[in-house]
Amino acid sequence: xxxxxxxxxxxxxxxxxxxxxxxxxxxxxxxxxxxxxxxxxxxxxxxxxxxxxxxxxxxxxxxxxxxxxxxxxxxxxxxxxxxxxxxxxxxxxxxxxxxxxxxxxxxxxxxxxxxxxxxxxxxxxxxxxxxxxxxxxxxxxxxxxxxxxxxxxxxxxxxxxxxxxxxxxxxxxxxxxxxxxxxxxxxxxxxxxxxxxxxxxxxxxxxxxxxxxxxxxxxxxxxxxxxxxxxxxxxxxxxxxxxxxxxxxxxxxxxxxxxxxxxxxxxxxxxxxxxxxx
Numbered sequence: 001x002x003x004x005x006x007x008x009x010x011x012x013x014x015x016x017x018x019x020x021x022x023x024x025x026x027x028x029x030x031x032x033x034x035x036x037x038x039x040x041x042x043x044x045x046x047x048x049x050x051x052x053x054x055x056x057x058x059x060x061x062x063x064x065x066x067x068x069x070x071x072x073x074x075x076x077x078x079x080x081x082x083x084x085x086x087x088x089x090x091x092x093x094x095x096x097x098x099x100x101x102x103x104x105x106x107x108x109x110x111x112x113x114x115x116x117x118x119x120x121x122x123x124x125x126x127x128x129x130x131x132x133x134x135x136x137x138x139x140x141x142x143x144x145x146x147x148x149x150x151x152x153x154x155x156x157x158x159x160x161x162x163x164x165x166x167x168x169x170x171x172x173x174x175x176x177x178x179x180x181x182x183x184x185x186x187x188x189x190x191x192x193x194x195x196x197x198x199x200x201x202x203x204x205x206x207x208x209x210x211x212x213x214x215x216x217x218x219x220x221x222x223x224x225x226x227x228x229x230x231x232x233x234x235x236x237x238x239x240x241x242x243x244x245x246x247x248x249x250x251x252x253x254x255x256x257x258x259x260x261x262x263x264x265x266x267x268x269x270x271x272x273x274x275x276x277x278x
Contacts, residue, residue, distance in 0.1 A: 021278035027102035031055075032073065034101050055099060056080075058111035059087065062262075063270035074098050083267075090265045110262035114274065116255070125246045127219045129197075134160050136199055136214055138221045141247030142169060144240060151251050154244060156221065158191060158199055165189040165201045165212065167229065220244070240248045 025075035026034075035051045045053070049071040056066040064083050074081035074097050085137035091103060099107065125140035138156040152171035158164070167187040189201035189212050197217045203210040211224045228234050266274045 027101050027105075029183055031101050031104040045071070051121075052080075055084075055104070058107045059083065059267075061106075061111040061114060062266045063085075063273065066266045072131070086268065087265060090268070107265065110265040113258045113262040114266070124248060127214065127221060127244070129216045133196060136165075136216065136243055138214060139242040140221070141241055141250055142236045143245045143250075144242050151254075153247065156212075156244075158189075158201065158213070160191070160194050163191045165191060165199075167203075167212075170230065195218055195245070207231060 032048060036047055039047045039050060041047055041099070042050070051072040052073060056068060056071070059066050060068065066080065066083060067077075070077060070080075070100065072080065074084055081097035084099060085097045087101060087107065088095045088099075091106060092174065093103060106140050125138075127136075127138040127140075127149075129136045136156075136158040138154075140154055141152055141156045152169055154167070154169045156168075158165045167189060169184045171182045171184075187203060189203040189210070191199060191201045195198045199212075199214040199216075201212045201214075203212070207228050209226045209228070211225075211226065212221070214221050223242040224239050225242065226239045263271075263274050
């Protein structure tokens with residue numbers, strides 16, 4: 001049965017990632033040699049033609065004037081070889097005219113990112129108290145010294161009658177496609193003070209005491225994590241402050257950085273159609 005392009009790429013990625021554990025030189029191998037180990041010829045196309053199709057498809061996405069009527073390998077197509085050399089120069093690599101596995105991966109990533117939409121748009125920061133003063137809710141993105149989970153949504157609900165706050169965080173992985181959802185368990189904070197505009201609460205575990213302050217008027221939520229330095233098996237270090245922030249700028253910046261990285265590999269003569277921000 002013939003393997004379709006997405007299936008073949010998936011097989012390649014699995015094979016390369018597994019082989020990388022055994023051989024740190026895997027990424028420097030000729031991409032045609034790598035695919036020969038994971039693909040079989042189909043009745044309609046040889047392995048070489050399939051690999052050439054993968055490469056030309058991604059190069060065309062970056063506006064390289066590849067000839068899509070021919071699927072000859074670089075050693076049999078001088079123009080194709082020269083265009084690969086241009087791409088390699090854009091990567092800051094030696095222009096050999098034949099892609100390595102690492103260069104093929106970079107090309108594929110740039111091809112996917114060049115027109116990628118903003119994948120997620122987290123809700124902005126909202127902190128409010130009900131009119132009767134019985135409940136406080138806060139929604140936004142959690143940020144520490146550096147944002148450990150760049151794409152995340154935090155939801156905090158505090159009930160005056162329960163003397164308790166619920167904290168839950170959902171986050172997306174940074175790489176490669178930001179589509180792995182992590183949903184944390186509920187964390188409970190014990191409320192210590194409750195005024196018309198300000199709430200403080202505490203959460204204790206063996207290694208850390210977390211102090212949460214919600215300032216409704218200032219639309220501000222902070223959590224200070226204080227480690228228990230007297231316990232030798234707990235992580236040492238000073239207190240760290242977590243803040244609730246507007247979530248939109250985080251994925252927007254990540255997307256723009258990835259887009260700029262992709263634009264660096266665009267065919268030089270066509271850069272005016274896809275200018276970089278930098």
